[in-house]
Amino acid sequence: MSEAGLGANARRAHVGRAAVVGPSGPPDPTRPGASRMPRAQAASRRAASGSAPQKEGFTLIELLVALAVFSLAAMALLNLSGENTRSAARVETRTLGGIVAENLAVEAMIAPTAAEGTVSGSTDLAGRPWRWTRTTAATDDPDLLRIDIRVRDPEAQAAQRTLFRSRSR
Numbered sequence: 001m002s003e004a005g006l007g008a009n010a011r012r013a014h015v016g017r018a019a020v021v022g023p024s025g026p027p028d029p030t031r032p033g034a035s036r037m038p039r040a041q042a043a044s045r046r047a048a049s050g051s052a053p054q055k056e057g058f059t060l061i062e063l064l065v066a067l068a069v070f071s072l073a074a075m076a077l078l079n080l081s082g083e084n085t086r087s088a089a090r091v092e093t094r095t096l097g098g099i100v101a102e103n104l105a106v107e108a109m110i111a112p113t114a115a116e117g118t119v120s121g122s123t124d125l126a127g128r129p130w131r132w133t134r135t136t137a138a139t140d141d142p143d144l145l146r147i148d149i150r151v152r153d154p155e156a157q158a159a160q161r162t163l164f165r166s167r168s169r
Contacts, residue, residue, distance in 0.1 A: 093156075096126050101160065104149050108149070114167065118133060121134075
């Protein structure tokens with residue numbers, strides 16, 4: 001090969017490696033991530049070498065895992081909300097049943113006499129029916145009576161009170 005042919009090949013190789021000047025000027029080799037070749041050339045080289053270009057964002061698997069974690073947290077919060085509602089209803093039932101029991105205890109304490117035995121009845125409070133049972137029994141002390149009061153709503157027992165009073169006033 002002649003020197004003239006060798007010079008043409010060298011010139012072509014040099015031209016192929018020439019830096020492309022963009023709108024912001026030539027690339028700065030000291031800047032991190034700076035490239036001496038245009039993006040299209042870099043992408044074609046990556047594709048030719050077998051490495052896929054890196055994309056920003058989440059993969060489908062990452063999104064599915066995130067949705068699964070979110071759904072578990074949402075289910076836990078819904079369960080907690082339902083339990084809070086049930087607990088509030090139980091507290092309301094016990095509180096209202098306690099008021100009915102306290103009212104019956106006051107009636108038993110202010111009555112002039114108390115007879116031994118069991119008395120049952122029904123009363124309404126807060127728009128709800130309450131069934132109650134008052135059992136009066138003797139104690140070891142002949143002048144003292146034990147009074148047990150049980151209050152139920154239609155579903156279950158709501159309250160219970162026990163008090164002692166003298167047989168006569």
